[in-house]
Amino acid sequence: MSLMRQYKFEIGCLVALVLAFTMTQMGLNRFVFFAGFAVLQYAMIATAWNILGGYAGYINFGTAGFLGIGSYTAIALINYSDASIVEQIIAGGVVAGLLGLGIGYFTLRLKGVYFAIATLALAIVVETIVNNWDFVGGAAGVSILPARNPELLGVLVVHKKLGVFSNYKEFLFFLMAALTIMSVWIARTIEKGKLGRGLNAIKDNEEAAECMGVPTLKLKLITTTISGGLMGMAGAVFPSYLTFVDPPTAFNLEFAVNSLAMPMIGGTFTWLGPILGAVLLGTVQQVAIVTISSELNLLILGLLLVIFVIAAPHGFLGWFMKKNKR
């Protein structure tokens, strides 16, 4: 019984995973998985962003760069080999994680707005490189043909009748759910542990943290690596999901804005915040795109962000907890 209480969160993760799997087996409309994938991917990106931005207070404007490099690592692998999607995800995570490590290393002396600008610059640099790299499609973009009837470890994954999933959208939805759950678990483990407490000290006052024995550089490097790596993994699934990728899509500014707006609106101090923000904003945006226009989408996002920053600076969760305390 106490074991169950101790692993309550992990059990919750498993239940969520089973739920996601069950959804794929119910023959639901494809749009559910299409939209569901988008929301899940945003939840994962927002969670990854929040590990650095929320816990450590380092604002990353370069989300698109990490996502994009994940996507293009997957594309390069697809062009170069017959790597499975799982291998693409791992590769995307490793490359983006290394990029995160590098960015962490070269910008470690930059604080506040300077760090944010550096990450924005990074996204632009990566996009420029990809734009001029014909092997992955260059500026014209590239079409991806998902492998027909793919197998993983000898199991037929996608097949109309015989596969675990009857179509690709369902499979990718499940994959994204698994990745998102993994990211949330990682974020929460960090938050509840020594690393999270060290990052919080850094956020509050980096110099005081350092003088109180917190190895700030090391913790920041671990964090930029994990955060970047998770973003890269989320990006690596993108080509298979979109089947056509070009730089404006993979490096879309909307990712940068959303990855920051979602945690801020949900609440940056805990793992639940980014999820809440992703579900809220993700849904609002999906509806807005369908009912109003995709151009107004960013405007709505911007307005919501401004409203929250002014009215509820600790996000929805912060506002909610404060209200309940009274």
Place this chain on the structure above:
Amino acid sequence: MSEVLLNIENVTKTFGGFTALSKVSAAVKKGERFGLIGPNGSGKTTLINCISGMLQNNGGSIIFDGKDLKGLQPHQRTKRGIARTFQIPRPFHSMTVIQNLQIPLEFVSSSGTSQKNISEEAMSILEVMSMEDKAHHETSGLTQIELRKLELARAIAVKPKLLVSDEAMAGLTGNEVDEVLEILVKLNEDGMTIIMIEHIMRAVMQFSHRIICLDAGQKIADGLPEVIVKDPAVERAYLGV
């Protein structure tokens, strides 16, 4: 009592063309209560920053416990036993008072022990500071003296060999100054070496075994408190003549 714990040798620090410290030397002995005085802008905090590693000195060397500190990051110096307070308190503002102490406990002095042990340790430090009733308060609601005491408590939580207190008493009333003094004397009696930077002459004179005085980045006096008060150079520096 005679063994040197901290040896500052010809330490120089420049900011661009400005020399904030010029060949400052001093030796702090184990168990000593060491006073550091000097007018505003004389380089006291800069010297502390060089000792704690927040600044790297351009010249000279700082030897602590027999080892040169050159190139060590602040957190590495903290692990070797140097703790400091900040002139303007820098609490971890998103944490409660007790959580503030848990950071140095978890990362330095009680590293690797259980969370329960760490919070017990933190509580016992708060008791020494008579702040146990504030343990679970946010730092934003603390008064000036409470903030100063938290700053000290957090440094004590490092369980340092050397505690450097940078104007821990600025802005406190007479009674509050006595309260902090009492705590520092107690810590010293338990074996901690303490460098006290202070503007309040009464406090630093009463506290220190020995005092040095900085003026415009140079050491102008070094001696017993009763000698320092009568030193004409110190008088000149303070009166600005």
